[in-house]
Amino acid sequence: MRIAIITFPGSNCDYDCYQAARHVIGADARYVWHREEALPEPDIVVLPGGFSYGDYLRAGAIARFSPIMNAVSRFAEEGGPVLGICNGFQILCEAGMLPGTLLRNASLKFVGRKVYVRVENDDTMFTSRYRDGQVLALHVAHGMGNYVADPDVISELEADGGVVFRYTDADGHVSDDANPNGATNGIAGVINAAGNVMGLMPHPERSVEALLGSTDGRGIFESLRDHVMGVTSAALTATMGRG
Amino acid sequence: MTTSPPAPRPGDPEITSALVAEHGLSTEEYDRIRGVLGREPTYTELGLFSALWSEHCGYKNSKPLLRTLPTEAPWVLQGPGENAGVIDIGDGFAVAFKIESHNHPSAVEPYQGAATGVGGILRDVFTMGARPIAVLDSLRFGSLTRPRVRYLFAGVVKGVGDYGNCVGIPNLGGEVYFDDAYEGNPLVNAMAIGLLKTDDLIRANASGPGNPILAVGARTGRDGIHGATFASEELTEANQARRPQVQVGDPFTEKLLLEASLELIKSGHIVGIQDMGAAGLASSSTEMAARAGTGVDIDTSLMPTRETGMTPYEILLSESQERMLVVAKQGHEKDVVRILERWELNAHVIGHVTDDGLYRVRENGVVVAEIPGEPLVDGCPTYVREARESEEIIRLRTRDTREIDRGAAATNPTRVLMRLLGAPNIASKRWVYDQYDSTVRSNTVVGPGGDAGVLRVRGTHKGIAATVDCNGRYVYLNPRRGGMIAVAEAARNLVCVGARPRAVTDNLNFGNPLKPEVYYQMKEAVAGIAEACRVLETPVVSGNVSLYNESPTGAIYPTPVIGMVGIVENIDRVLGMGFRNTGDIIVLLGTNTDELGGSEYLKVVYGEVAGDAPNVDLSAEKSLHNAMLDLADRGMLQSAHDCAEGGLAVALAECAMSDHARLFGIEVKLSDALDAAPLLFGEAQGRIIATCEAS
Amino acid sequence: MSAFTAEVRISPRAGLLDPEGNAVQGALHSLGFDGVEGVRMGRLIRLRLEADSLESARGTAEAMCKQLLANPVTEDFEIHLEDIR
């Protein structure tokens, strides 16, 4: 399984994603510099967190014009899984690959701490290893995670399983206190209608080892591995059948 | 190569005694400059001497004291004098670290002042070939009741956070104190730690005559001209007006510089690299040459500038941020430029290394400064000043604290405990560190909020622990003891997480050294630090001096901040401060004593700063640390926390409440024959609260 | 060719939440500026550009806003040009 991790100038969680993908999931992880025009035939593309272009103007606004983004959007159009984490989520929104946008945190302060999120849709290629209602302990670290979209977009997301993660307390209850950034309805992660592009503000890649306090983030990478392996073996069967 | 002495540059001001004084140079110093040159200096040369012979670069009032600090141990790979100190941690890895102050800039513009402070210290670390892996911040402000203080506090924290967060370096801890003594002159000290393969260590030398010198990174503007001199005098109304233009940080460019520099160092195309920090191009180029015993020949008209019409004087002294000076191997310029361009950075050759030992600056080829390099860098006169202890402090120290204590602790211990827990100096600092990313790079085992931060070292079974500490009130009451306590407490914080203390970086924040009372504090505090570092086997490998920390309200508390790094041999044995299981046994390692001097109790309940700083027995401290490490290593402990401000009662409460999602109750029996106040709230040193399983 | 300065004023679209504006308004109230309402935080971008005519400068500036400077989903913009040559 090959994971392409796109590195923009200012990305700083590319290393964490690489380590998680390679050493925890055992994937063939590769960094792809944003100036490249082609992807190295990956099974999965990850847009990691950080501060691409310093978050200047708006988070993700400049990065989305990077040459590699054409290839990323083609990859997504063909159904390839694209995961945007934190700044990666912001880039996907700016690029129009996910609905809505991420404004400054309601507190106007950067927030770096442990949060809890509830799995709202376990029927995706990113979350199949979780159960609906499961509460995960993950870290957030962002200044612009306040998810907003037009009211009808929000209703649609809510109705169609577009909301994948929601901030809650440790017991799975939604509250203002549990919401680190003021995001509408406590939305922490969303997925596109086709089900292959997901963005989230918390960092699953930082919660994959018990030594560091939580392994709750592994599920996303493991779900993706299941998805890729499933597809691959089906494709294999199909080829052999035709032969 | 011989050149005729530089002629005055058209447009430069004439050198008068007033101009010399404005450059912070005394008449004797000016005479010495004329002696070095054998003629009058040009304006450009005056600027160079002024910067390099400032306190900030030349350490003129602190060098004799600094020489008394222990700096050696078998594990020290690089002691003071380089961009950062470096220690060996085994398994082929080394750790580089240093602390730096940005007090004056933060008093003027808290956000940019703090941000650029973090930027500078990160560059000091990665120019050693080390990848920055942690930032710590040590902060002091006046009383939070004042709006200006709240503005400074909020701005500084945001500045520290935004910069480190953007570059992607986790914050591992720090400290924040509030006291009127820092009103008008906040302290902002930032420490950075980097990890490197021992083989990748590089020193900032301009060796090899003929080698090209390149300016890399941001363009040069007029920001911060004379920042080094500004940092070397008191903040007054008068110099507020001619203070340097604010330096603006660009963490985005810093991140690119970081990656590019590490790649350059690995590439073998360069011989040395240094940040253009305080006194900018002037100090970086002269220091690199001095270390190598070479000379340099640079042309300021080749420096890329951001503003028009900049003079050599301005270009040499600008403190524009995110710039580096690189000495490449001759013939490898193109490779260097290629690497930098990939990181979207610019590089320009501005001169070359020479073998004549001269520091030569040109403008469009015309020599505007030519100074023997050695005296410029090392010839700054040093002074041993008059030292005299302040009568007032002697009076405070010798006050009987039992007469101040009117029995609050005995009558209502609960109420006192609640007040102490709510006091700004003791209350949780979450408001601060929740604005910092402490988990990026996925190595943080213990983040801010514990006794010390701990990172694992990938590819080994080890961890690196770090803390910053200083109780300025103790140093004020008794500078020698206060200095010792700062070191002892830092070491104790490290052993509490299971790390063996290894080395120190110190930031000596003091007032005006020309005042005998202030110089006395420096001298005594440094003596205390030196002694404690000897006994605890933690040599000083890097540091920084920040003097003239005064404001209209007087000198700050003498505040020698100790940054200490320790090694965890077995990362699975790391301890936290919070209690773990109901039923665990709480034990106190160390002894309660009958001391209340300098305590938070006296300050919070009675508004008094008085009595002697707590006694410290360094050899007992050392035994305590060894015992603690032994217990940790055998896996016999569940948690450990040192007793600091607020004493035993506060420390116990902190252990019980460290995880707000999981609160514990406690039941302890104290059998000492002590009054309630010293027993519960005294700040006796050398105490650790540990827990172990009941069996 | 002529040179122009452009001032681009970007503001959050009416009706859209403006957390920063709310926070600033709260801060103004607590400083005693009670009569202040409807605080909206936007961006001001100033730049110089070359173009043949005012119309073509406007066209360029609009294109820059649509493509990059303003977020089409959440922000509105106005362009103010001045001929400086």
Add this chain to the structure above:
Amino acid sequence: MSAFTAEVRISPRAGLLDPEGNAVQGALHSLGFDGVEGVRMGRLIRLRLEADSLESARGTAEAMCKQLLANPVTEDFEIHLEDIR
């Protein structure tokens, strides 16, 4: 009492580095807007306030800028008022 809208235009002081402006300028160039120079990023704040007169509204707005809205060390501001009642 009358009501006013105030538009506060805040920009980085001349000579100070503007890293955000540099990044935006670089992005504009790489999008093909070559003739763009001197990009400076500022802030635009719009609000409504009550005051007896235009002068008193200006006084209030200036006080707000000095105390909170603009950074006196790094930014310059302009105030534009309009009477809306």
